[in-house]
Amino acid sequence: MLAATAALSIALLAAAPGPADAKQATRSVQVGATVQPYARLKATSPAQLVIMNKDTSIGYLSVPNVNNPAGTTLAVQTNDRAGYTVLVQVAAASQSQFSSIEISGIGSKVVLPATGGKIAVPYTALNTTFTVTYRFVFAPKAKNGTFAWPVTFSVQPNP
Numbered sequence: 105m106l107a108a109t110a111a112l113s114i115a116l117l118a119a120a121p122g123p124a125d126a127k128q129a130t131r132s133v134q135v136g137a138t139v140q141p142y143a144r145l146k147a148t149s150p151a152q153l154v155i156m157n158k159d160t161s162i163g164y165l166s167v168p169n170v171n172n173p174a175g176t177t178l179a180v181q182t183n184d185r186a187g188y189t190v191l192v193q194v195a196a197a198s199q200s201q202f203s204s205i206e207i208s209g210i211g212s213k214v215v216l217p218a219t220g221g222k223i224a225v226p227y228t229a230l231n232t233t234f235t236v237t238y239r240f241v242f243a244p245k246a247k248n249g250t251f252a253w254p255v256t257f258s259v260q261p262n263p
Contacts, residue, residue, distance in 0.1 A: 139183065141182070141183060141184035141186070141261035141262075142181075142182060142183055142184070142261060143180065143181070143182040143184060143188040143259045143260055143261045144180070144181045144182070144259070145178060145179070145180055145181075145190075145257060145258060145259040146178075146179040147176055147177070147178050147179075147256070147257045148176065148177040148179075149175075149176040149253050149255065149256070149257075150167075150172060150173075150174055150175075150176075150253050151252070151253055152250050152251060152252060152253055153165075153167070153172060153198075153240075153250070153251045153252075153253055153254060154171040154172055154249075154250050154251075155201075155240075155242075155246070155247070155248050155249060155250075155251065156171060156248060157248050159242070159248070160242055160246050160247070160248055163241065163242050164239050164240060164241045164242060165238075165239070165240045165242070166237070166238070166239050167237060167238040167239075167240070168237065175209070175235060175236045175237040175238055176235075176236040176238075176255070176257070177233065177234070177235055177236070178190070178210070178233065178234040178236060178257060179231070179232075179233050180225075180231070180232045180233075180234070180259055181230060181231050182227065182230070182232075182259075182261065183230065184227060184261040184262060185227045186227065186261070186262045187224060187225050187226040187227045187262050188225055188227070188259055188260060188261050188262055189222050189223065189224055189225070189259065189260050189261075189262055190210055190222070190223040190225055190257055190258075190259050191220070191222055191257065191258045191259065191260065192205075192207065192216055192220040192221055192222070192223065192255060192256075192257060193219075193220045193255070193256045193257075193258070194218060194219055194220045194254050194255055195252065195254045195255075195256070197251075197252075197254075198251060198252075198254035199218045199219055200218075200243060200245070201218075201240075201242060201243060201246045201247065201251075201254070202218040202240050202241060202242060202243055202246070202254075203218060203241050203242065203243045203244075204216065204217055204218060204241045205217075205218065205220075205238060205239070205240055205241065205255070206238065206239035206241065207223070207236060207237075207238060208236070208237045208238075208239075209234050209235050209236040209237055210223050210225060210234050210236060211223070211225060211226075218243070220255070224262070238255070
C-alpha cells in the first residue's frame with residue numbers, strides 16, 4: 105500500500121506543469137474596518153450622605169468631609185478620540201434637598217441643577233481615573249439626616 109501511494113505521488117509530481125507553463129496574475133484587495141466608539145465606566149461612590157444641622161445652617165455640604173470621608177472615583181475606558189460625555193443623575197427622592205450640585209475633579213468645576221446634567225470630557229487616554237468631590241448646595245427646606253448616596257454616573261461616547 106505504501107509503495108502504491110509513493111508511486112502515485114511521483115506520478116502526480118511528474119504531471120504537474122513546470123515553471124514555463126505557469127501563468128502569473130496580480131490582484132489587489134482592499135480591506136477596511138470600522139471600530140465603533142465605546143465608553144465604559146466603573147464608579148465607586150459612598151453608600152450614604154450624612155447631612156448635619158450645621159450643614160443646612162450654612163446652606164451647603166462639601167464632600168469629602170468629617171462625616172462623609174470620600175467622594176466618588178470614576179474609572180473611564182474609551183477609544184473615542186472625540187471624547188465622551190459623563191451623565192450625572194440625582195435620585196428623584198433627593199432632588200428636593202438641593203438647589204444645585206458643584207462637581208469638581210472631572211476637568212474644571214461644573215455647577216449642575218438638582219436633577220443632574222452632562223459633562224463633556226475631551227479624550228486624554230484609553231483609561232482615565234477621576235476623583236470627584238462635591239458641594240451640595242441646599243434648597244431652603246433641606247433636611248438633616250442620613251440618606252442613600254444621591255448621585256450616580258454613566259458615560260457615553262460623543263456623537
